[in-house]
Amino acid sequence: MRKFVLILLVSLTFPLTPPSVLAQSGSSGGAVAALMRLLESGRLPPSRQGPALRLLCQRGGPKELAYAFAVALDAKRPVELRAQVLEELATAARQRKLRPAGDLTRLSELLDQSPELRLQAVRLAGLWQVRPLASSLGRLAAAKGTPAPLRQAAIEALQNMKGPEAKAALEHLAREADDLTVRMRALGALVPLDTAQAARLAAELIPVLDDRTNPAPLLQPFLDRRGGSKLLAQALRGKKLPADAARLVLRYLYSVGRSDAELVQVLSEAAGIDLSKPPFTEKDLPALIAEVNAEGDPVRGEMIFRRKDLSCTKCHAINHVGGDIGPDLGAVGASSPVDYILRSILFPNQAIKEQYKTKVIITAQGQVITGIQVSRDDQKVVLKTAEGQLRTVPVADIEEEAEGRSLMPEGLTRFLTRRELVDLAAFLSRLGKPGPWAIPQVPVLRNWQVLVRPRPEVVQQVPDEFLLQKKVLATPPKRWQPVLGLVRGDVLLEEAAQVARSPVVYLRTRLNVLRGGPAVLEVQGGQLVSLWLDGKRLLSGTQVPVELARGRHELLLRADVRQLKRLRVRVLPRGSSGAVVQEVPGP
Numbered sequence: 001m002r003k004f005v006l007i008l009l010v011s012l013t014f015p016l017t018p019p020s021v022l023a024q025s026g027s028s029g030g031a032v033a034a035l036m037r038l039l040e041s042g043r044l045p046p047s048r049q050g051p052a053l054r055l056l057c058q059r060g061g062p063k064e065l066a067y068a069f070a071v072a073l074d075a076k077r078p079v080e081l082r083a084q085v086l087e088e089l090a091t092a093a094r095q096r097k098l099r100p101a102g103d104l105t106r107l108s109e110l111l112d113q114s115p116e117l118r119l120q121a122v123r124l125a126g127l128w129q130v131r132p133l134a135s136s137l138g139r140l141a142a143a144k145g146t147p148a149p150l151r152q153a154a155i156e157a158l159q160n161m162k163g164p165e166a167k168a169a170l171e172h173l174a175r176e177a178d179d180l181t182v183r184m185r186a187l188g189a190l191v192p193l194d195t196a197q198a199a200r201l202a203a204e205l206i207p208v209l210d211d212r213t214n215p216a217p218l219l220q221p222f223l224d225r226r227g228g229s230k231l232l233a234q235a236l237r238g239k240k241l242p243a244d245a246a247r248l249v250l251r252y253l254y255s256v257g258r259s260d261a262e263l264v265q266v267l268s269e270a271a272g273i274d275l276s277k278p279p280f281t282e283k284d285l286p287a288l289i290a291e292v293n294a295e296g297d298p299v300r301g302e303m304i305f306r307r308k309d310l311s312c313t314k315c316h317a318i319n320h321v322g323g324d325i326g327p328d329l330g331a332v333g334a335s336s337p338v339d340y341i342l343r344s345i346l347f348p349n350q351a352i353k354e355q356y357k358t359k360v361i362i363t364a365q366g367q368v369i370t371g372i373q374v375s376r377d378d379q380k381v382v383l384k385t386a387e388g389q390l391r392t393v394p395v396a397d398i399e400e401e402a403e404g405r406s407l408m409p410e411g412l413t414r415f416l417t418r419r420e421l422v423d424l425a426a427f428l429s430r431l432g433k434p435g436p437w438a439i440p441q442v443p444v445l446r447n448w449q450v451l452v453r454p455r456p457e458v459v460q461q462v463p464d465e466f467l468l469q470k471k472v473l474a475t476p477p478k479r480w481q482p483v484l485g486l487v488r489g490d491v492l493l494e495e496a497a498q499v500a501r502s503p504v505v506y507l508r509t510r511l512n513v514l515r516g517g518p519a520v521l522e523v524q525g526g527q528l529v530s531l532w533l534d535g536k537r538l539l540s541g542t543q544v545p546v547e548l549a550r551g552r553h554e555l556l557l558r559a560d561v562r563q564l565k566r567l568r569v570r571v572l573p574r575g576s577s578g579a580v581v582q583e584v585p586g587p
Contacts, residue, residue, distance in 0.1 A: 032059050036067065050084055057088035065092060065100035072117075073106055079114050086110075086120035093127040104130045111136060119150055126157025131165045134158060138169030141186070142177050151182060159189035167193050174201045180208070184218035191221035192366075195228055199235035206236065209245045215252050216387075223258055226366040233262035236270075246270035251415060255311035256386040257358065257370060257407035264411065279414050280346050280421070288422065289338050296426020298437065302486060304424045309415060315386065315407065318431065318487055319439055320585040321446045323388055325372065325407060326356060330439055334432030341428050345421070346413055348406040358404030359383060363397045370404055436488055443581050445555070445569040446485030450496045451475060451506040459504045462530045462558060465537065472506055472556070473535055483507065489568040490524075497561040508556045510584035511571065516550040518574035519581065523557075524567055530558040548579040 035056055038044055044052055053071060056064050071077060072085040092098050107130055110121035122140070125133045140146055141154040155173070158166040170193070173186035183205060190198040202218060209215055222228035250267040253259065268275050280288070305312045315323045319330035332341065343350060361369045361381065369391050371383030381393045386407045413421060430437040455471045457463065463471065481499050485491045496505045523529055526542040534553055538544050559567055571581045 032056070032061075032064060036060075036064060039067065046078075050081055053081075053085050054088050057085070057092050062098060062101040065089060065098060066102045069100040069102070069104075069106075073109055075113075079117065083114075083116045083120055086117065086124060090120065090124055090127055093124070099128045104128050105132050108133055108136060111140065115147070115150070119153055122150060122153045122157050126153075126160030129161050129163070131161050131163045134161055134163075134165035134169045138173055141173055141182060144178065152185065155182075155185050155189050158186075159192065162193060171197070171201065174198075174205070180213065181217065184215070188217045188221040191225055191228060195222070195225055195231050198222070199228075199231040202232055203235035203239050206249060207239070207241055207245050209248055211244065211248060213248065215249055219249060219252055220256070223253075223256070223260075224367055224369070226362055226368055228368070229258070229260040229263045233260075233266045236263075236266045241267075241270035243271050247415075250411075251309045254412045254415075255309070255314070257405075259405075259411055273414055279416075280418075285339060285342060288342055288418075288425070291418075291422045292338050292342070292425045292429060295422060296429070297423045298427040298430045300420075301423035301425070301427025304416070304420050305427055306484070310412060311386075313484055314388065317585070319446075321484055321583070324585075325384060325386060325388060327353070329428060329431055331432030333429045333437065336429075338425060338429050342421075342425050345425065345428075348408040356406070358407055360402045360404040361393055361398055362400040363393060364399045365397065369393060370407075372407070431487070440489070443571045443583055444485070444489035445509050445511075445571065445583055446487075446489055446491075447583050447585060448483045448485065448491060448496075448507045448509050449480040450483045450500045451508075452479050452481055452499065453501050454504065454506055458506070458558075459502055465535060468532065468556075469535060480508070485568070489570065491567045493559055493561045493565055493567055503561050504558065505561060506556065506558050507567075508554055511548070511553045511555060512582045512584050513548045513550050513553060513579055514582060515580040516548055517577050517579040519546050519548050519579040520544065520572045520574050521546055521555075522568075522570040522572055524569070525559075525564045528559065528564045529567065532556040545574065548581065552584065 035052060039049075039052055039056065053068050057068050060068070068085050068089060072082045072089070074082070089100070107121045107125050107128075110117045112118075122137060124130075125137060137154040137158055141151045141158075146154075155170070158170050167190065170186045170190040174183050174190060177183045177186065187198055187201055187205060190201070199222070202222070205218065206215075209218075222232045246267045250264065250271060250273075253264065253267075265275065304310070313322045315325040317324055317328045317330070320328065356372060358370055359373050359381075361383065363369070369383055369385070371385040371391060374382040374384050374390065376382070379395055381395060381398070383391045383393065385391055416424065427437075432439060451472060457467060458471050483491065483496045483499060491507065493505060496507060497503055500506075521531070521538070521544040523531070523542055523544060526544065527540055529540060531538040531540065531544060533546060533555055535556075538546065555569070557567075557569070571579075573579055573581075
């Protein structure tokens, strides 16, 4: 026993010691018992209680987890410790499929406490499948004052609970919630529990969607479920579906590389699109090529390329800025003739390069996952979806597997007029050629993120460093959304303001300095812009001198869209020993 206690104390002193060390003593059960006695004795200093409870959750059984749960419920304990214990209990549920012995409905005691305790309690209610709490979670998700992360956690917990109580709560949310996003998310969570009923409810909800709505939370669960799109098509057939709503759903399908025949047919009929007549054929190519060369407007074409309903920037990068699902198009115009570019847009399945072929995997649980294979071994397959997400599928879970088509479906061009197609092809045909569409030799910053709904304090005035750190730099990553500059570097500030939902925008980007040294930030409209480098305020101006050390840096700027409509920032080396800089790609 003394050996167990010695190993235990070492583990508490060095919390990163792996649990397997305990097993080397010959009896992990004896070590857990020693740990329980130490915790129950009350002699453990407060600074050691967190590591001890973490170890207990990692190694203990239901009885030991019940002790940890009691600690989390104890209002006399520090909130930080209770939140940590709840997180460790969640890890035990996910990784070891264990939950505490005893009355788990006591989680309800945490639903009116501090935000971090509420969030952890809601997640545990789903992981532990505490079905008597289903109605409470439903009310929490429906309440107008519930923060978005907590609302989403409640909906996910109901999905994990399964059972009639959770199903009833999700159905009620899908029908009655005041918030459209809540209704869509609840309906999406219902799909794996009762796909047919979810499809019937979706057929009632889809007609009220408009172009301000992102339908992904509603539609993607059907696409991820075997037979889901077919059931949705059957539920929609015969319904009076507005043409705009049908087009919205159809565009989403195409944007994620799906063209499920029955669903596309129903939606196309409602949208007034005749699928029997392709918008363009091989016979149209000679005339289209001539129009691209003679009349195509690459400036308008770039704006079409950036349209959200086409999702071009989600899949394709231009000079390393944008999506990384399809090929980088930065030099496509210099390397490919116009007829190749037009064929790739109109007939994407004619010739798919090996690295961009998709796989369709159906799991034993009925999930359908489509994407480009990133890696594969004896244990797992990793696919990258059209949304840019990496999905890992255990090989043991794969029931069916097949080669798919291009993630860029042919039907996408049905949303383009002939003029728009010509301009889009003209833009792509210029990329990489000498002139305004050439690959830039000097870093032009294009890969920005904009802060969504900045706090009033930093909108009304330029913040000092303390306020900047607290209200801007410390903002959670989810509040920062991508905004891409044009190929020539211009950031359209009005576009950024729409994403930010604010007339004052905060934009940030990351720099990778390969060689340290002096540099100049060339800022279009610089007198109207506030700049910070790594949280330190810079002088305003069109030519801002900086000294850049080797490594990663973050550039932040503030601009008022009522004063400035466009912005472009370049990083120029200063002198022969000036800094060499790259913009960091990706989100």
